[in-house]
Amino acid sequence: MSICEAVSDRMSSVAAGRSEWSAGELAHLAACRECAAEWKLVSAASMLGLGIVVDQAGLTAAVLERVRAARQGDRQRRWVARSAQLAGLAIAAVALLTIIPRGRQAAPVQPLLIVAMQAPAGLPLAELDGAAPAELEAVLTEFDAPTPAGSSLDGPDVEGLDVSQVERALRSWEES
Amino acid sequence: MAAMTESEPRTDASLAAAWGAGDEGAAAEIVRRHAGAVARFLYSSGAGRSDVDDLVQEALFRGFRKLDTWRGEASLRSWLCRIAGNLLKDEYRRQRGRHLVSIEDDQVVDSADPHAEAAANESEAQLRAGLQTLPRLQREVFLMRAQQGCEYGEIAAALGTTPGSARVHYHHAVRRLKELVS
Numbered sequence: 300m301s302i303c304e305a306v307s308d309r310m311s312s313v314a315a316g317r318s319e320w321s322a323g324e325l326a327h328l329a330a331c332r333e334c335a336a337e338w339k340l341v342s343a344a345s346m347l348g349l350g351i352v353v354d355q356a357g358l359t360a361a362v363l364e365r366v367r368a369a370r371q372g373d374r375q376r377r378w379v380a381r382s383a384q385l386a387g388l389a390i391a392a393v394a395l396l397t398i399i400p401r402g403r404q405a406a407p408v409q410p411l412l413i414v415a416m417q418a419p420a421g422l423p424l425a426e427l428d429g430a431a432p433a434e435l436e437a438v439l440t441e442f443d444a445p446t447p448a449g450s451s452l453d454g455p456d457v458e459g460l461d462v463s464q465v466e467r468a469l470r471s472w473e474e475s
Numbered sequence: 476m477a478a479m480t481e482s483e484p485r486t487d488a489s490l491a492a493a494w495g496a497g498d499e500g501a502a503a504e505i506v507r508r509h510a511g512a513v514a515r516f517l518y519s520s521g522a523g524r525s526d527v528d529d530l531v532q533e534a535l536f537r538g539f540r541k542l543d544t545w546r547g548e549a550s551l552r553s554w555l556c557r558i559a560g561n562l563l564k565d566e567y568r569r570q571r572g573r574h575l576v577s578i579e580d581d582q583v584v585d586s587a588d589p590h591a592e593a594a595a596n597e598s599e600a601q602l603r604a605g606l607q608t609l610p611r612l613q614r615e616v617f618l619m620r621a622q623q624g625c626e627y628g629e630i631a632a633a634l635g636t637t638p639g640s641a642r643v644h645y646h647h648a649v650r651r652l653k654e655l656v657s
Binding site for chain 1 (some may be wrong): 499502503506507510511514515516518519524527528531532535536539540598599602603617618620621622623624625646647652653656
């Protein structure tokens with residue numbers, strides 16, 4: 300580092316009053332026009348605006364009042380945001396409570412039960428929807444008629460068979 | 476021992492932490508320490524004397540609002556000066572380029588040696604005018620260094636550059652000011 304750089308680096312410290320020039324530095328400043336010009340600038344800048352007086356008490360009060368007001372505003376904004384979040388959550392909860400029971404009603408278990416319970420009267424037969432009353436009557440009459448002999452379900456009377464005979468009969472039905 | 480501890484000056488970092496914890500006395504101490512420096516920085520950067528009070532208040536308000544983001548890499552003073560510099564830039568843009576330099580007659584104070592005082596005021600006015608011709612970064616580096624007595628490291632931290640770059644900006648500023656002011 301050259302003497303000019305060293306002196307330049309010390310200028311702000313001397314200008315701020317944190318240190319003083321050494322005899323060697325003073326001699327350099329007296330001999331070096333560039334360093335002398337820089338020192339003139341730095342010392343002038345260090346005094347620039349020294350006449351400005353700040354009303355510290357008034358300034359502190361004003362700044363703190365604004366900060367308090369701003370913080371209050373922040374709190375209000377946060378409260379509004381939280382309220383909106385809570386309202387959203389509440390709406391979502393109500394919606395869920397409303398939708399879930401409907402979903403349960405729509406679950407397949409209950410309709411099946413209903414169908415099973417109402418089966419004799421409620422079998423869905425779409426082909427009968429457009430049938431005339433006379434045709435419906437004919438269908439019902441057919442349902443009421445005894446099952447013809449030879450049906451697999453109403454075959455020979457099984458009441459008189461013992462257990463092994465019943466099992467044999469069932470096995471033969473399964474195999475057929 | 477306790478008395479010695481109490482008499483030790485609190486660091487800016489401890490004041491900032493106390494302020495964060497709600498201690499308004501700490502805020503008052505921060506204002507007491509740095510408001511004058513921020514005012515001088517603003518004035519030297521081109522703010523009119525009549526605007527300085529409002530600008531200092533705004534700079535400190537902004538500083539307190541985000542004091543929790545000050546990490547201590549830069550000194551609190553240089554950090555506040557940086558905020559003030561940004562504020563002045565915003566103000567300059569808001570006024571659509573209207574030059575902010577305002578050299579008022581009331582800068583001349585009563586003196587036993589009116590000629591010397593007038594010369595000093597002329598010199599100050601020249602320096603302020605010269606500073607206005609510098610690019611912003613050069614001006615801020617020069618003022619932080621020459622006026623605020625900051626080291627290159629803390630200037631770099633405050634201005635978001637490197638110490639080497641801050642040194643280069645300073646020397647460019649000095650070279651241009653020598654031409655303009657001498």
